[in-house]
Amino acid sequence: MPKMPLTLIPRSLLSLAMAAMAAGASLPAHANIAKPKTGAEVLAQSPDSDWRPLDPENTLLMELPQGQVLIELAPRFAPAHVANIRALALGGFYDGLAIVRVQDNFVAQWGDPLGEDAAKAKPLSAGASPKIPAEFSIPLKSIPKADFARLPDLDGWAxxxxxxxxxxxxxxxxxxxxxxxxxxxxxxxxxxDAPDSSTGAELYAVIGQAPRGLDLNITTVGRVLKGIELLSSLPRGGTNMGFYDKPEQRHGIQRVRLLAQVPEAERPALQVLRTDSKTWPLWLDTRRKRGGWFVYNPQHVDLCGVSAPTRAAK
Incomplete structure (x- = not known):
C-alpha cells in the first residue's frame, strides 16, 4: 500500500501522533530517535584529561564553624589583588575576622569589623600593599582565543x-x-567611594541573583567552588545594606589559608571541568536543551545560569 504523503495526513491524526509521543508512547524501532544525554551522563563519560586540579597557590580555604569554603582566585584578571590576597592569607590576616554583612539576594561580606578605624584596624600582613590599582577589566587581546569558550547565546550586559x-x-x-x-x-x-580603594582585605561573595550592574565597578578576584551554601544560608543582617547591627550577630572566621599552606593529605581533593575541553560544549548543550521533566525548552543558556562543574579527584 503506498504511503500517504505527509501533506495529506489529516491534522487530527498528526495531533494524535504528537500527543502520543508527548505522553511517552513507544515509537517504532525503525524510528531510531536518539535520546539526548543528560548533564550527569556527559560528565560521567568525560575523559580524565578534561578535568584539572586546583592550583594550591591560587586557592583559598576559609574555615568557618559551619564548615569549609573553597575559593579559587583569578590572577589572570586581577593580578595585583590576588597577590595581595595571597600575602594576607600567608600572614594570617583573615584569621579571627568575621562575616560582617549578609544582604538578602545580594552578598555575604567579610573582613575586619574595625577596619574603618585606623587606630584599631588589624594591620595588613607583610608583603600586602595598602594601595593597589583598581582592576575592573583586562585587555581582551590578552586572552588567547583558544582559552575563551565563547557562548553563542545573547546577553543583555555584554x-x-x-x-x-x-x-x-x-x-x-x-x-x-x-x-x-x-x-x-x-x-x-x-x-x-574611590575606585582604587580595594586591597583584598575585605571580600564578598554573591549569594543572590547575579548583580551584573556591579560589573566594571568593582574588582572581581575569583569564585567560590565549594561551600557557597554556608554563606548563602547565614541569617540576614539589618536594614543598613545587610550589615549586622550588633557585634554578637557577626559570624567569626576561624582561619583562611592558601591550599599551599595546608598539608597535601588534608587538602580538599577537587577537580574542575576545563572550559577549554571537548566535554565543556557538550555539557553546556545539556543545559541549553532540556528534556525529561521540562515541558518548555528555551534552547538558551545565559552566562550566570551555568558554572564549571567540580568533582572529587580520582
Missing amino acids: KLTGFVDGFPVAADPQKGRAWLAHCYATVGAGRS
Missing part, C-alpha cells in the same frame, strides 16, 4: 560572553576589554 579558566567572563570587543562577571558565587574585593 556583547561577548563565555568562560575562561572556568570563570564567567564578559567582554566588549569594540573597547577591547574583558572582565569577570558578577554571577552567583563570584568573589569580589570590597571598596569605598
Whole structure:
C-alpha cells in the first residue's frame, strides 16, 4: 500500500501522533530517535584529561564553624589583588575576622569589623600593599582565543560572553576589554567611594541573583567552588545594606589559608571541568536543551545560569 504523503495526513491524526509521543508512547524501532544525554551522563563519560586540579597557590580555604569554603582566585584578571590576597592569607590576616554583612539576594561580606578605624584596624600582613590599582577589566587581546569558550547565546550586559579558566567572563570587543562577571558565587574585593580603594582585605561573595550592574565597578578576584551554601544560608543582617547591627550577630572566621599552606593529605581533593575541553560544549548543550521533566525548552543558556562543574579527584 503506498504511503500517504505527509501533506495529506489529516491534522487530527498528526495531533494524535504528537500527543502520543508527548505522553511517552513507544515509537517504532525503525524510528531510531536518539535520546539526548543528560548533564550527569556527559560528565560521567568525560575523559580524565578534561578535568584539572586546583592550583594550591591560587586557592583559598576559609574555615568557618559551619564548615569549609573553597575559593579559587583569578590572577589572570586581577593580578595585583590576588597577590595581595595571597600575602594576607600567608600572614594570617583573615584569621579571627568575621562575616560582617549578609544582604538578602545580594552578598555575604567579610573582613575586619574595625577596619574603618585606623587606630584599631588589624594591620595588613607583610608583603600586602595598602594601595593597589583598581582592576575592573583586562585587555581582551590578552586572552588567547583558544582559552575563551565563547557562548553563542545573547546577553543583555555584554556583547561577548563565555568562560575562561572556568570563570564567567564578559567582554566588549569594540573597547577591547574583558572582565569577570558578577554571577552567583563570584568573589569580589570590597571598596569605598574611590575606585582604587580595594586591597583584598575585605571580600564578598554573591549569594543572590547575579548583580551584573556591579560589573566594571568593582574588582572581581575569583569564585567560590565549594561551600557557597554556608554563606548563602547565614541569617540576614539589618536594614543598613545587610550589615549586622550588633557585634554578637557577626559570624567569626576561624582561619583562611592558601591550599599551599595546608598539608597535601588534608587538602580538599577537587577537580574542575576545563572550559577549554571537548566535554565543556557538550555539557553546556545539556543545559541549553532540556528534556525529561521540562515541558518548555528555551534552547538558551545565559552566562550566570551555568558554572564549571567540580568533582572529587580520582
